[in-house]
Amino acid sequence: MMTHTAYVAASYGTAALTVVALILWVWTDGRARRRELQALEKAGIRRRSAQGGEAQ
Amino acid sequence: MSENSLSIRKFSDLANPTRFLGLAGRVLPWLVGLTVVLFAIGLYLSFTTEGDYQQGETVRIMYVHVPAAWLSMMCYTVMAVSALGTLVWRHPLADVSARAAAPIGASFTFLALVTGSLWGKPMWGTWWVWDARLTSVFVLFLMYLGLIALNRAMDDPGKAAKVSAILILVGFVNIPIIKFSVEWWNTLHQPASVLRLGGSAIDPEFLWPLLVMAVAFTLLFFALHIAAMRNEIWRRRVTSMRRQAARAAGREA
C-alpha cells in the first residue's frame, strides 16, 4: 500500500501542476495584453469604436 | 413570446464585447472565491474519507480523474455550442469562446489521461491499455491539439473562426462514431475489459467528495474560460489598435 500513496500523490501533484500552469498562463497572458493596451493608449491610439462610444 | 424576446435581448447584450468585459470583471472575483472555497472543501473531504477496501488509497485519484474527464467532454460541448454560435447566429463572442476554450480543454484532457494512467498502473499493472474509453479520450486530446494548431496557424481571427468552427462541429459529429468504432475495434481483439470501475455502485462515502470536486473543477473551468475570453478580446483589441497605428503613421508621413 505504500506505493499506492505515491501514485495518489503523483496524480494530485500533476493535477495541481496542470491547474497552476493553466492559471498562470491565463493570468500572465491577461497581464501582458493589458500592458500592451495601456502602452498603445499612452501612445495616443484610441479605438474608433471607443471614441464613438464616448461621443454618445 | 415576450419572455423569448427578453432572453434574446439579454443574449445580444452579451454580444457586445465591452459589456462582456464589464460583466466578466464583476463575475470573476466571485467565481474565483467560490472555486477556492469548494476546492478547499473538496480536498478536505477527499483526503479524510476512507479508502476503498479493494482499491485502497488509489480511490482518491478518482476525485481528480473523474472531474477532469468530465470537463474534457464538457469543454468540447461548450466549443461545439460556440461553433454553432459562430456559424448559425454569427454571435461575435462565440468564436472568442471557442478559441479560448481549446487550450483549457486540452489541459483537462491531458490531466484526465495522466491521472487515469497513474490510477491504471497500480490497479491494472500497466500505464495504458487501448481500451475503448481511454482511446477515445486520447483521440479527443489529439483533436484539441489539432484545433489549437489550426488557431495558431491563421493570424486573421475572422477567417480562422469559421474554419475552426466547421472543424469543431465535424469533430463533434464524429466523436460518437469514433467511440463506437473504437469499442467495436477493441472488443474484436480482446475480451471486454474488466478494468472498469463501475462494477459496484458508488458508495455515498465516495460520492460526496466526488461531487464537490466535480463542481469545484467545473467552476474552475468557467473562471478560466471567462478570463481567457477576456484575454482574447484584449488581444484582438491590441491587434486592431496596432493596425490602426500603422495606418496613422502612414498618414502623418
Next chain:
Amino acid sequence: MPISLLVEGLSAKRGEDLIFHDISFVLTAGEALVVTGPNGSGKSTLLRVLAGLLAAQSGRVLLDGISSEIGHPREFCHYLGHRNAMKRELTVEENLSFWKSFMGDSPGGAGIGIEEAAEALGLGGISHLPFGYLSAGQQRRMAMAKLLVAYRPIWLLDEPTAALDASADRLFATLVTRHLGAGGIVVAATHQPLGVEARELRMTGFAGVAGEVGH
C-alpha cells in the same frame, strides 16, 4: 583611403542567353551610378552579379582602397532587392535588430540604432508593430532602414523606390545623398529618376551589346 569599385569586362548569362557583355566602369567614393534601360535589359542581373549572387560569365568585380583582406567584394555591399528580406511575423524592431547583429558593420563605419533608422525613414514610433501589419510602402521603407542599421560602403539598390510615394522618394534621396557624402558608393537600377547627382549606365537590352557610360 577612399574606396573604389572597379568593374572590368563583366558579362553574364541567364541560362544560354547572354544578358550583357563587356561592361566596365569605375566608381570612386562618393559616386553614384544609375542603371537604366527597358524591362529585361539586365539591370537586375547586373546588380545580382555585383552582389555576388550570380556568377559572372567573364570579367571581374574588384574593390580598391580596402585595407583589410576580404574574401569577396559582396561582403562590403548592401543589396536591396525586389523583396524586403523581412519576416511578417516578427516586429520591425526584431527584424532590424536581427539584421544589425547578423550583418555587423564593415570596417570604416558604424550602423545607427534601430529607432534612429526608423526615424530617418519617417516611420518612428511604430517599430514595435509586426512587419506584416505595415502597408507596402511602409514595408519598403523599413527594408531601407536595413541600409542604415548595418554599415556597408556600397549600396546596390534594385528598383528601390518602386512602391514609394513622392515624399518618401525625397526622403530616400536625401539618405542616398548623405551616404555618398560620407564616401559611400551607390549603384541603383531604376526607372524613375533617383533625385541624386549620378552617372548613368544605359542598358540596351540587346544581348551582347555593351552599355554606354554617359553623364
Next chain:
Amino acid sequence: MTSLFLRDLKLAMRAGGGALIGVLFFMTVVAVVPFAVGPDLNLLSRIGPAILWIGALLASLLGLDRLFQAEREDGSLDLMLMQETPLVLTVLMKCLAHWTATGLPLVIASPLLGLFMNMKELAIGATMLTLLAGTPAITLIGAAGAAVAVTLPRGGLLVSILVLPLTVPVLIFGVSAAYAAVEDPAPFLPPFLILIAITLFFAVIGPLSAALALRAASD
C-alpha cells in the same frame, strides 16, 4: 550567430510556426499504429521502439522544406549568402534552431508515447536517448535536401523523397541501439556510438553540401 538562432526559434514559436505541428504529427502517427496492428500489448511493446523511431523520422522531415524556402521567398537568403560569416555556419545555425524547435519536442514527447506502446521503462529511456542522439542527424542531412529543392515551387514532398533514403543508417542504428538496451545479448554501446558518429558526420557534410547547393541555386 546567436541572433539567427533566436530569430528562427521565435519564428517557429510565433503564430503559423511549425513548432507544435511536428509533435502533433508524431503523436498522431504513433497513436494510429495500434488501430492498425491491434491492441495487443505484447506486440505493441515489442514493436514500440521501431514505431517511435519511424514516427519521429517522419515528423522531423515535416517542415524541413521550409527551412530555406521561406528565407528565399522573402529575399533573406540573398543577404545571408552575401555575408562574411561562412554560409556553412549559417546553415548549421539554422539546422540547430530547426532541431530545437521541432526535434527536441519529439524527444520530450517520446516517453509519453512509449507508455502508450506499453514499453518497459528501460526501453523508453533507451529510445529517448537514441532519439536525442539521432534526430539531429535527420535535420542536418535534411538541410542538404532542403537546399537542393529550394528553388522548386512544390519542393515539400520532393525533400522527403530525397532525404528519406539518406536517413536509413540513422534509422538502422537508432532502432538497433534501442533494442539492444532491452534484449540482453546485444550490447547497447556499439550501435549507439555509431549513431553518434553518424550525427557528427552529418553535422559536417549536411551543412557543407547545403551551402554548396544554396550557392549553386542562387539566381
